[in-house]
Amino acid sequence: MAQAETKHVVIIGGGFGGLQCARALARAPVQVTVVDRENHHLFQPLLYQVATAGLAPGSIAVPVRSVVGAHANTRVLMGEVTEVDLEARTLCVAGGDQLAYDYLVVAAGARTNYFGNDAWARHAYGLKSLRDAIRIRERVLLAFETAERERDPARRRELLTFVVIGGGPTGVEMAGAISELGRRTLARDFHTLSPADVRVVLVEMGERLLAPFDPELSYCALEQLEALDVEVRLGQRVTDVNPRGARIEDEEVHASVVVWASGVKAASLAERLGVTLDRQGRIRVDTGCAVLGRSDVFAIGDIACHIPEGETQALPGLAPVAIQQGRHVAKQIARELRRKPRKPFRYVDKGIMATIGRNRAVAQTSLPALGKLHLSGLLAWLSWLFIHILYLIGFRNRFIVLFNWVWSYLTYGRGARLITAYVAGERAEPEVGPGPLDITAAFAADPPDDDAAQEPAADGAGASPRVRAP
């Protein structure tokens, strides 16, 4: 009987917000189900280090199961939530599962926003997932390998040109890291290439970098990037992205890699809930993080638009916001079960920081105890290292990341310089083996007939999955 009365909390998303919520509910008298389409929690602030071969993917991600799997009241499901029926209090997970909930916590995060230029997504790499980071890393490394074989100096320079679009923290971090990777690490190992051949262009439409920071720190970041020979274009607009590179205003810049670090928008699930959204597609929530008009549904982190009481601006899309909201929602659910009223959410803003490269970073705190403190250069960089190690989940990951950083600092080396993608046109023999993993077909109770699946249709569709398409 007691079992039947236990409330079921479903959390969509095992990111910063969702995972904190699940952890904070570990001892609450509820059943918890965490549903994520990935099997891992990802520490996105260090994605740019995977993209620039500084860290291996496994150092910044942990299986969701290993974080909350030991909680007796928590179950983890890997799958994409496709539909939510708010009236019936049920949701569907791709592949057919249906879950009923008493409380729903939507923590599905954000996705790359191309601001209506969706065709650019084919040539400009977003940075939101491990797959994105690995694709950028492979493309950058391949550009160097190709340049080493290139005899035409003009073409070689194009191959070693990298364009980063967006002068926010991600763009600044990517531009600095690509420049260091190219000029310091790779150019040393490629004997026909000179560091002077490497060109990194950072384009920002606004008049300064790092808009959320104080202007003084934006200027420090600009100086630090220029010291790394990054070409910073402020107040300039990208008008096209194509297979040869990007057009900046009227100038074509031929580049081997274009990185899109210009913005994010709420995960697509927000659009399918039928609730009130803001102009950026985020779910409008009340001061306690509950979805407007739905006291049993919470939205937290990047997918939520939370405007604190008495303010006009929504809270920013930052990990500490998601983490604090996750904990807050767990507390409110536990309070309600004890028949206590809910409390509003208050964000404790500890400050923001961005790293630009070795010994280079900017940081500003806003803690009452420290007042408004601005840091730049080595001190900011050391604070950045410390905070990121602190927030990284898992002792093993902390140790590996710290070790990698010390090693890279001493040697300028980058350990994760592997290209594992199948490079079309490079092999005499096509790669054999199963094609991309289709989880539905792979583990279906009644798998499709293999021979039929390999029979190419007249239009070429359904060709053998054993020969990987180039």
Ligand SMILES: Cc1cc2nc3c(=O)[nH]c(=O)nc-3n(C[C@H](O)[C@H](O)[C@H](O)COP(=O)(O)OP(=O)(O)OC[C@H]3O[C@@H](n4cnc5c(N)ncnc54)[C@H](O)[C@@H]3O)c2cc1C
């Ligand atoms: C490159 C980069 C650098 C960043 N740097 C910083 C930084 O330095 N400092 C900082 O504070 N913040 C930084 N951020 C922002 C920070 O990562 C986000 O604010 C934070 O991740 C938001 O947490 P969340 O829980 O809302 O979403 P996320 O952590 O993104 O988690 C969302 C989860 O939901 C899952 N999901 C999505 N849709 C579905 C679905 N339909 N069904 C099932 N699962 C789903 C996803 O797989 C994901 O695991 C950075 C972000 C990026 C991309």
